[in-house]
Amino acid sequence: MGLFKRLFGICETKPPLDDACWDFSEGKVEIDLERASELTNPGGAIRLEGKGLPEKVLVVNGNDGSLHAFHNKCTHGGRRIDPLAQTENIRCCSVSKSTFDYSGQLISGPAKGPLKAYKLETENGKATISID
Numbered sequence: 001m002g003l004f005k006r007l008f009g010i011c012e013t014k015p016p017l018d019d020a021c022w023d024f025s026e027g028k029v030e031i032d033l034e035r036a037s038e039l040t041n042p043g044g045a046i047r048l049e050g051k052g053l054p055e056k057v058l059v060v061n062g063n064d065g066s067l068h069a070f071h072n073k074c075t076h077g078g079r080r081i082d083p084l085a086q087t088e089n090i091r092c093c094s095v096s097k098s099t100f101d102y103s104g105q106l107i108s109g110p111a112k113g114p115l116k117a118y119k120l121e122t123e124n125g126k127a128t129i130s131i132d
């Protein structure tokens, strides 16, 4: 990621190409994994916003072979987060680059604390994320 993007906090992760692949109701995000092509391979990710979601959400197909979901707001200055290629970490898109592990624990950077990691379950081609 270039300096220009970091200065303005522009993240690499995009909303899903198929916006109908996910929905939010009664405190849960449900993702149809067959339609969320970005999550097919490790390192892939989508960001979810709108549809009544109370918080921005980042969903990552981790390099550990599992899906993970996080509050997409750095605990330093509130910038969005991206997966960090070739690692099992995620990193803030700002200049300061706070970095977290998949449990949300801070590894490095000026962030004030851990990142919220949501409970995520998969079943029958669907991922369900509990937003609490």
Ligand code: FES
Binding pocket: 074, 075, 076, 077, 078, 079, 092, 093, 094, 095, 096, 097, 098, 109, 110, 111
């Ligand atoms: S906003 Fe994330 S490190 Fe500053």
